[in-house]
Amino acid sequence: MLEVGTVVGERFRVLRALGKGGMGAVFEAEQLGLGRHVALKVMHPHIASAPGFTERFQREAQVLARLRHPGTVEVYDYGLDSGFLFLAMELVSGETVDSLVMREGSLPVSRAVGLAVQVLEVLEAAHALGIIHRDLKPANLFLEPHPGGERVKVLDFGLAALSGELHARLTQEGMSVGTPGFMSPEQMRGRQTDGRSDLYSLGCVLYELLTGFPPFPVMSSAEVVAAHLYKPVPSFHEVRPDLSLPERLESLVRKAMEKLPESRPPDAASMRQELLAVLSEPVGPPPLPKKRGEGKKSERGLGRMQHEVPVPKPVAGGAPVAVLAPRHQDAAANTLVMSLAACGFQAWVASETEPWHAFGALLVVADGRESLAWARTLAARPGSPPVLLCGPADDWDLVTGALEGGLFDFVPLPLDPMDLTRKVSRAQKLKR
Structure with a gap:
């Protein structure tokens, strides 16, 4: 969205990306002149371009600046620069x-x-x-x-x-x-x-x-x-x-x-x-000991601000993951396999003739609406593992089509390791 070194609003130099969500992205930035490091939140362009949203953003930023509480982050500044709405806030650690x-x-x-x-x-x-x-x-x-x-x-x-x-x-x-x-x-x-x-x-x-x-x-x-x-x-x-x-x-x-x-x-x-x-009431007996990481959740965000959260490893013994893509998407398929491997999964580019029962999940690289129909066909096959469609995060027709069309889930591109891990792990659990 913004490159390192970009100066936003003539006073905030982007240092590194911290995370992204449905409404915008978060960067660590330096406030020029003061040398103060801030969390710079920038709205996604398709959100910021909504009619009347700039005016509402400004009104809300002023209200947020009045929300002073030890349990909130302080708002320093806000503005509009080259079509980007931004909010500069306190950078926290922990x-x-x-x-x-x-x-x-x-x-x-x-x-x-x-x-x-x-x-x-x-x-x-x-x-x-x-x-x-x-x-x-x-x-x-x-x-x-x-x-x-x-x-x-x-x-x-x-x-x-x-x-x-x-x-x-x-x-x-x-x-x-x-x-x-x-x-x-x-x-x-x-x-x-x-x-x-x-x-x-x-x-x-x-x-x-x-x-x-x-x-x-x-x-x-x-x-x-x-x-x-x-x-x-x-x-x-x-x-x-x-x-x-x-x-x-x-x-x-x-x-x-x-x-x-x-x-x-x-x-x-x-x-x-x-x-x-x-x-104030007495609590019952303590819980039984549990293994490290037991009870991991299935719905997670990035969980990063001023530190890097380690990517969780999938459940031991999880079935391998198959990746399918159109021929001209070989590079995307190989990138996805490498990303899965980096997250701790066994994965390889498969063909449609592979024995489906051997896989814990099937990831299909999207290439237009034809890929959506293809993924639905694969999901309907007897013995098929949970099918996840991988495609652009801003293609909402593809997202809704995947979720409403019988597929297990949608994995947005570019990949987020945390998001990829939790969704594939969840699919493997369902397969078992």
Whole structure:
């Protein structure tokens, strides 16, 4: 999107890329003159070009600048430069909750609830200003070292809070502003959202902190959406029968994840008080020991800010991965195989005559609408493993066609190692 060395707004020199999401990309940049390093968030051009979005961006940036709380990042500046809308914010160090759960699995009750309480304190301040986050997830919660213990920083208010008016229009066009595994039902439907939508997302986060799994694991993106819209939340015991968690805590988590907003806690303050009451109660016996990394999630973001998160390795013994591509896409297929190998998978370029039962997943390199039809044909074959289509991230017709056409998932190009790993690992688990 932006190259290293580019100067944005005549005052921010791009130093390196930190990550990207559905609304924009994040860079580390130097503020010229002050020598201060900042997190520079730049909106994707197709988002920034929406009618009236520049004006709304400016209004929201001014509101965000007033959101001063120890659990948020400070907003320094914003502007428009050569068609790029940007927001300069405080650069933080530490690790995301996403990477913490990836490494450790479920957390002790006191730690998980304590982190959720900190997030709710931030939400109270934000909601008082009329700011709804709309993309709460472990990858947007940052753990920063602090003398009094770890402090949670809630990230991405600068992008997610801008999505309110835009969200309904993008949803109608087949785009999703947010992360399916953590979005409220009303947000998925493109309806008006309020603070209770954030409480639903936090309920999903707390569910994962306590069990090591998101509420609906090992599903394709389309199935996750359907589950959040219609299916009841699995009990903690269904997901982790080895854990003993307080019934009152599970009841509160399930209440936060009610399908109807009016059935959830009325506001962040109420939910925070209920969680504090749970903390004051005696906790049951400790969970059984678990292997390092047990309970890894199926829905993850990049989880990077000022550090690099290690790419997770797939489950030991996972079946090999086949890559199929049109003849003139041999280079793309070979690149995909190398990327899979770098992520710890056995993978090779296969032919249509390969014995499908031997593979744990099949990745098809997209080359127009014909590839979508081809992938659907392959997925319909008897014994075929889960089929994932790989194509341009901005080709929304291809994305929606893949998810609605019976394919297991869509892998956007250029590849993100974390995204590639979680989706292929999830496919292998389903195959087993």
